[in-house]
Amino acid sequence: MSLCLSVVSHGQAGLANLLLDDLNHATHPQQLVLTKNIPEQEAFLTGGLPVKHITNAHPLGFGANHNQAFRYCEEEFFCVANPDIRLTQDPFPTLISCMHEDPSIGVIAPRVINPSGQAEDSARQFPAPAGLLRKALGGHDGRMPLVPGPQNKPIPVDWNAGMFLVFRASAFRSVGGFDDKFHLYYEDVDICARLWKTGWKVAVSPSAVVVHAAQRASRRKPRYMAWHAASMVRFFAKHLWRLPHTTVDRG
Secondary structure, three states: OOEEEEEEEOOOHHHHHHHHHHHHOOOOOOEEEEEEOOOOOOOOOOOOOOEEEEEOOOOOOHHHHHHHHHOOOOOOEEEEEOOOEEOOOOOHHHHHHHHHHOOOEEEEEEEEEOOOOOEOOOEEOOOOHHHHHHHHOOOOOOEOOOOOOHHHOOEEOOEEOOOEEEEEHHHHHHOOOOOOOOOOOOHHHHHHHHHHHOOOEEEEEEEEEEEEOOOOHHHHOHHHHHHHHHHHHHHHHHHOOOOOOOOOOOO
16 A cells, blocks of 8 residues: 555644554554644654654644645655544555545545544535525535445545545645645635546545544634634635536435
8 A cells, every 4th residue: 555644743642642553553654744733742652654753843734734744755645634533443445445446536535433433524515605504594514425335435525524535646736735825624625626626536435434533622712713714715715606516416
C-alpha cells in the first residue's frame, strides 16, 4: 500500500498517540507526516512508523497544514486524519481497493461513527442558502444516507467531512490541494466541489469504518464561530450557482 498519512496536532498528543497505536496494528502507511501546530511537551509514540516531524513556527489552518504535509508525499495515496480518529478495524485495504477498482475516484472516505456506534453526518449534499435555512428551521440537514449497495460498492456523495479522507495523490495535486484561505471549516466542501468540477468522483465506502471521538466544545467559542462564518461566505462566493454536476443519486 503506497500511502502517506498526515496528522496535525493542536496540543493533542494524548489523542494522537491513541491513533498512532491503532496505526501500528493496521496497514502501515509508507510515510507519516506528523505536524505540531502549537508547542507541546508530551511525546508522540510513533513506534515503528516511518515519520516526518514538522513543528510550525506559528499556527496554520487545516488546509495549510495538510498542504504543507503533502510536499513530503511521494506515494500514490494521501490520507488526512484528525488526531481524534480511532481505528477499530483497518480501513485502508478496503478504501485503496475501491480506488484501484475505479480510477475516477479522486477522494474516498470510510463510514464514520461515534464511540457509541451511531453514524456521524460525515457525507452531505453541497450547502446552499435554502438548505441552510431549512436546517435552521429543523428540516433536513443535508446528510446523505450511506446504505451499502450490492457488493458493498462505494457510494458517490457530494462531499466528505475532513476528519478522515484518502485522496489519490494525483487528484489532490491536480486541484492544487486545499484552499488554505479557508482557515477552518468548508475546506473539505470546497476541495470536493473542485474535484467534481475537474472530473473526479467523491465517494464513501460503507464497508470501511472509523470512529470519530469528536472534541466539539471549541466550536462554541467566538473565534471558531467567526472562522465558520467567514468560511461559509468564502465558499458561497466561490461556488454558489456554480456547483458541479455530480453522479450522486438523491433518491
